[in-house]
Amino acid sequence: xxxxxxxxxxxxxxxxxxxxxxxxxxxxxxxxxxxxxxxxxxxxxxxxxxxxxxxxxxxxxxxxxxxxxxxxxxxxxxxxxxxxxxxxxxxxxxxxxxxxxxxxxxxxxxxxxxxxxxxxxxxxxxxxxxxxxxxxxxxxxxxxxxxxxxxxxxxxxxxxxxxxxxxxxxxxxxxxxxxxxxxxxxxxxxxxxxxxxxxxxxxxxxxxxxxxxxxxxxxxxxxxxxxxxxxxxxxxxxxxxxxxxxxxxxxxxxxxxxxxxxxxxxxxxxxxxxxxxxxxxxxxxxxxxxxxxxxxxxxxxxxxxxxxxxxxxxxxxxxxxxxxxxxxxxxxxxxxxxxxxxxxxxxxxxxxxxxxxxxxxxxxxxxxxxxxxxxxxxxxxxxxxxxxxxxxxxxxxxxxxxxxxxxxxxxxxxxxxxxxxxxxxxxxxx
Amino acid sequence: xxxxxxxxxxxxxxxxxxxxxxxxxxxxxxxxxxxxxxxxxxxxxxxxxxxxxxxxxxxxxxxxxxxxxxxxxxxxxxxxxxxxxxxxxxxxxxxxxxxxxxxxxxxxxxxxxxxxxxxxxxxxxxxxxxxxxxxxxxxxxxxxxxxxxxxxxxxxxxxxxxxxxxxxxxxxxxxxxxxxxxxxxxxxxxxxxxxxxxxxxxxxxxxxxxxxxxxxxxxxxxxxxxxxxxxxxxxxxxxxxxxxx
Ligand SMILES: Nc1ncnc2c1ncn2[C@@H]1O[C@H](COP(=O)(O)OP(=O)(O)O)[C@@H](O)[C@H]1O
Ligand SMILES: [Mg+2]
Numbered sequence: 001x002x003x004x005x006x007x008x009x010x011x012x013x014x015x016x017x018x019x020x021x022x023x024x025x026x027x028x029x030x031x032x033x034x035x036x037x038x039x040x041x042x043x044x045x046x047x048x049x050x051x052x053x054x055x056x057x058x059x060x061x062x063x064x065x066x067x068x069x070x071x072x073x074x075x076x077x078x079x080x081x082x083x084x085x086x087x088x089x090x091x092x093x094x095x096x097x098x099x100x101x102x103x104x105x106x107x108x109x110x111x112x113x114x115x116x117x118x119x120x121x122x123x124x125x126x127x128x129x130x131x132x133x134x135x136x137x138x139x140x141x142x143x144x145x146x147x148x149x150x151x152x153x154x155x156x157x158x159x160x161x162x163x164x165x166x167x168x169x170x171x172x173x174x175x176x177x178x179x180x181x182x183x184x185x186x187x188x189x190x191x192x193x194x195x196x197x198x199x200x201x202x203x204x205x206x207x208x209x210x211x212x213x214x215x216x217x218x219x220x221x222x223x224x225x226x227x228x229x230x231x232x233x234x235x236x237x238x239x240x241x242x243x244x245x246x247x248x249x250x251x252x253x254x255x256x257x258x259x260x261x262x263x264x265x266x267x268x269x270x271x272x273x274x275x276x277x278x279x280x281x282x283x284x285x286x287x288x289x290x291x292x293x294x295x296x297x298x299x300x301x302x303x304x305x306x307x308x309x310x311x312x313x314x315x316x317x318x319x320x321x322x323x324x325x326x327x328x329x330x331x332x333x334x335x336x337x338x339x340x341x342x343x344x345x346x347x348x349x350x351x352x353x354x355x356x357x358x359x360x361x362x363x364x365x366x367x368x369x370x371x372x373x374x375x376x377x378x379x380x381x382x383x384x385x386x387x388x389x390x391x392x393x394x395x396x397x398x399x400x401x402x403x404x405x406x407x408x409x410x411x412x413x414x415x416x417x418x419x420x421x422x423x424x425x426x427x428x429x430x
Numbered sequence: 431x432x433x434x435x436x437x438x439x440x441x442x443x444x445x446x447x448x449x450x451x452x453x454x455x456x457x458x459x460x461x462x463x464x465x466x467x468x469x470x471x472x473x474x475x476x477x478x479x480x481x482x483x484x485x486x487x488x489x490x491x492x493x494x495x496x497x498x499x500x501x502x503x504x505x506x507x508x509x510x511x512x513x514x515x516x517x518x519x520x521x522x523x524x525x526x527x528x529x530x531x532x533x534x535x536x537x538x539x540x541x542x543x544x545x546x547x548x549x550x551x552x553x554x555x556x557x558x559x560x561x562x563x564x565x566x567x568x569x570x571x572x573x574x575x576x577x578x579x580x581x582x583x584x585x586x587x588x589x590x591x592x593x594x595x596x597x598x599x600x601x602x603x604x605x606x607x608x609x610x611x612x613x614x615x616x617x618x619x620x621x622x623x624x625x626x627x628x629x630x631x632x633x634x635x636x637x638x639x640x641x642x643x644x645x646x647x648x649x650x651x652x653x654x655x656x657x658x659x660x661x662x663x664x665x666x667x668x669x670x671x672x673x674x675x
Contacts, residue, residue, distance in 0.1 A: 006551060017534045340530045343491060344591070345519015345547035347512045423491045427530070 015358040018334075029326045030366035032319030033406065037370025037399040038377060040312035044395040045378035047308060049388035051301040058297060060143060061290035064262050066269060068092055068255040072248070073282045087236055090284035091250040096276060100257055104271050106264030111141050113254040114229045116237060120222055121186040122174045129170055129220040131187055133229020141256050142200065149181050149196030156195075157225040162232075164192035168199050169219040185222070190232050192224060265291045312399070319366070320406035327359050327414035338418050339426025348419040355418050359411025360404065367403030371396055437598050437630050438465035438488055443497035443507075445483050445653075457483040459653040460497065465632065467598075469664040470625045472641040473634045475650030481634045482603060484650070488632060489601045490518045502598045519547045523592025525602040525621075529584040531576040537587050538563060538572040544595045555594075562590040566620065582613030589620055593629075600624060602633040606640060618643060 019026040061067065070091030097110045114133035119126050136152050138144065144151070147168055156163050164185065171180045171194075184191040200219060224232075236249045257272065259265050269289050276285065331338070338351055346354075375396070378389035440463040447455040457480045465471055473481045486492045487499065490506055493514070499507040502521055506514065523544075524530075531540045541559045542552045552559075563569050566586035576584055585605060592600055602621065606614030622643055625631050633644065641647045645664040649657045 006553070007546065007549070010546065010552070014534075021534045336530065337532055340526075340532060341543070341547070342515065343489070343518065343524050343530075344544045345515055345595075347515040347547070349512075350547060424486050427491075427526070 011353060011357050012361065015354065015361045018330075018358055019361060025326065026362060029323055029362055030369065032322040033316065033363050033366030033403050034370040034373065036312065036315040036319045037367050037403050038373040039315060040308070040399040040402075041371065041374025041391060041395050042377040042381070043308050043312070044305070045374075045389040045391040046381060046387060047301065047304050048390040048392055048395075049378070049382075051297060051304070052390055053388050054297045055294060058290050058293045061288070061293075062141065062143075062256075062258070063291045063294060064259045064265060065141065065290055066257040066259065066265060066272060067288040067290070068096070068257065068272070068276075069286050069288065070250055070253050071284055071286050073284045087247040087249050089249040090282065092252040092255050092285050093279075094251055096279065097252065097255050099275060099279075100255070100272060103275060104257075104268050106260050106268055108258045108260050109137065109141075111135060111138060111256040111258065112226060112252045113138070113256070114226065114233075114251075115253040116229065116233050118187050120170070120174065120220075122180075122183065125174050125176075127170060127173045127220060129187075129222050131222045131224060131229065131233070133224050133226045133233075135226055138223070139198070141258055145199045147197045147199055149194075151196055151198065152223060152225050157227050160225065160227045160231060162190060162192045162228060163195045163225070165196040165198055165223040166194055167219040167221045168197050170221065171197050173220070187222060188232065192222070192228075198223070262291060265289060313402070316402050316406050319403075320363070320410040323359055323362055323407065324410035324414060326362075327355060327411055328417070330358070331355065331414050331418040334418075335421060335426045335429035338421050339423050339429065342421075342423035343427060351419040351421075352412075352415045355415035356408065356411045359415070360407040363403050363407025363411070364400075367400045370403065371400055374399065435467045436464050437467050437469075437502055438463060438632070439498075439500040440464070440487075441498040443487060443494045443499060445480075445487065445492070446495045456653055458487070458494070461653075461655060463648070463655065465630065466664060467630055468625070468628055469646065470622075470631045470644045471633070472644035472647045473632065473650060474636065474638075474641055474647055475656070479650040480653040481650055483653075485601055485603055485632065485634050488599070489522050489524060490514050515547070519544055520595060521598045523595070523597040523600045525585070525588050525592050525600065525605045527604040527607040529576070529581070529588050529608075531584055531587055531591075533576055536573045536575055537568055537579070540576070540587055541591045541594055544591060548595060559590075559594060562593055563587075566590045580613070581609050582616060585609060585613075585617050586620065589617070589624075593624070597629075599630045599632065602631065604634055604636070606635075606637070614640075 072088070073090055092112075094112065097112050101107055101110045111134065114131075116131040116133070118129060118131050120129045120131075121127075132138075134152070135157060136154055139146065139151050149165070151165055152163065155161070164187075166174070166180060166185070174180065174185060175183070180194045180197065182193060182195075184193050186192075200221065235251060236247050238247050257268070259268055269287065269292075273287065341351060341354075375391050378391055381387055382389045440461050443458055443461045443463075444456070445458040447457060449455060461484065473484060475481050483492075487494055488501075490501065490509075493509070494507050497507065498505060501517065504517070506517055509517065532543065535543070538559055541562055542555065545552050545555055545559075560569065560572070563572055566589055568583060568586055568590070571579065571583065576587070579587070585608075600621070605621070606617055609617060618640060621631060621633070631644070633640070635641055642661060645660065645662055647659040647661065648655050649659070
């Protein structure tokens with residue numbers, strides 16, 4: 001080891017010794033930095049985890065998709081409450097799908113979905129489910145894994161075959177002991193032959209235009225060809241509810257417009273609004289643009305980070321002020337020692353370095369403990385709640401870096417003050 | 431040029447303290463003084479006469495307002511702060527009335543402090559420091575802290591510390607002021623032995639018994655050396671200040 005680095009090491013050791021002389025005081029001084037660093041890392045980890053989860057959700061919707069959903073208009077919802085009204089007619093139509101496909105530039109394809117809430121039966125088992133009438137390319141747009149057998153085909157659609165595909169969860173409930181393939185399940189008054197089992201990568205949102213679901217699991221889906229859904233269930237859906245029943249006429253519950261690429265999404269969004277606006281006098285549908293949601297989520301995250309960063313900066317600032325306060329007290333308390341050291345040959349910069357090292361040892365020590373706690377805290381949070389947390393390297397480096405910087409910035413003044421003391425005055429100090 | 435064996439050479443040294451406005455304290459008013467290598471000088475005088483100011487100037491803790499001060503042949507009267515620190519550490523050993531050991535360091539570490547500020551690698555001086563501790567009779571206390579030692583023991587650590595850089599000059603401001611007469615005498619005996627082995631000593635005291643041990647006694651009054659008493663002739667060193675202890 002060369003003498004210079006040895007000398008530096010002895011200065012560090014000396015600083016630690018001085019700090020150890022007042023263990024409680026040093027520990028309390030470090031607390032500010034410990035909490036600051038810990039909270040920065042932990043908060044950023046929780047924020048990062050939350051935004052990651054949100055972004056994953058949105059990405060699953062597909063960033064090149066525009067999703068249209070039928071929505072029961074507010075006026076009609078009130079009307080329905082009265083009971084035996086007439087048939088409520090709202091929502092997206094086949095026509096809408098065709099118009100979008102033919103007039104909006106950049107559209108690759110349009111996936112229509114009808115969603116009917118029914119019970120599906122096999123033998124004595126009856127399970128509430130959603131019957132989704134849709135087209136064969138549904139899996140490519142929504143993200144669906146075929147676990148067994150196959151999904152719906154063009155032939156099914158053309159021939160209006162009474163076939164269906166079940167989600168795995170539903171199949172397990174309906175067929176606890178049997179292989180569901182090639183058995184027929186009953187929905188309403190028709191039988192459908194099971195041709196495949198699938199797993200949705202992205203479970204459909206809880207919300208349909210029908211409002212609240214009665215708590216059944218989300219993967220209870222029965223997929224049938226769109227043509228079959230249309231003919232077997234008809235356009236008018238009757239819904240029994242407490243105090244009567246209501247009838248609604250909804251052609252399609254959802255249209256997923258897949259664009260050629262992500263770039264086309266943003267121009268198409270207002271065009272679709274304009275187009276549909278011409279044919280829908282009421283507000284009976286909503287548009288969800290995953291790409292915009294993604295952008296918003298990123299924007300939110302940025303704001304979140306800035307807010308967190310400010311809070312962190314403030315807490316570290318407070319920690320720094322605490323350190324500075326203690327160091328100023330220390331300098332006063334050790335004035336005599338400073339005088340002695342000066343008499344024994346210490347230059348001003350030796351004194352500066354000595355006190356600066358003490359501050360940096362305090363803040364970096366606090367920083368290290370803070371990092372340890374800051375990494376552990378999110379893990380504990382993840383264990384106790386089901387919140388996802390991600391500790392990023394940059395947050396650790398940032399927090400640690402700031403703690404070091406705080407030590408230098410807030411240590412410099414007391415250290416300089418110590419070095420400026422007149423040796424004679426300092427020696428006379430009681 | 432002063433003769434090579436004169437360690438301290440004061441020429442018309444003045445020290446004024448500006449108290450703001452017209453007020454001014456003239457702590458030293460043109461002092462001339464020569465101290466040769468190997469001398470043992472005591473400074474006496476009433477309180478406020480300028481003894482400490484003089485010792486501080488000799489010790490390079492301060493600069494004179496006017497006059498020339500050459501220490502060991504080097505003009506230090508207008509040295510910049512860093513060089514003055516360096517000169518202090520290299521050429522001067524201090525012994526204070528209240529020992530002034532560093533509380534968080536052990537005996538051996540206290541002895542090493544002046545080495546650190548000379549940029550020395552203290553690992554190479556372990557034996558040297560241990561020898562000094564032995565010389566002051568503290569070889570069994572190397573790892574004690576100052577608060578575990580008696581006043582006399584602390585002052586002996588301070589003596590060892592003052593010697594570690596092998597200085598030209600040992601300065602002592604009332605070194606026995608805080609000690610009882612018996613331990614005080616022990617410390618003074620030790621200083622006598624240092625002088626006998628060739629170290630130059632300048633000592634401030636109120637005590638005539640202490641001053642009797644010196645070759646020369648300077649009596650100060652109102653910032654001037656009022657009179658000087660020669661107790662016995664100083665051994666004239668042969669040009670070189672004594673170095674070995
Ligand atoms: N820092 C200072 N500021 C103003 N006056 C001082 C200062 N230091 C010493 N003095 C004055 O200088 C004079 C000599 O002081 P000092 O050398 O301490 O005397 P002694 O040590 O002989 O008692 C005194 O009048 C004292 O008040
Ligand atoms: Mg005095």
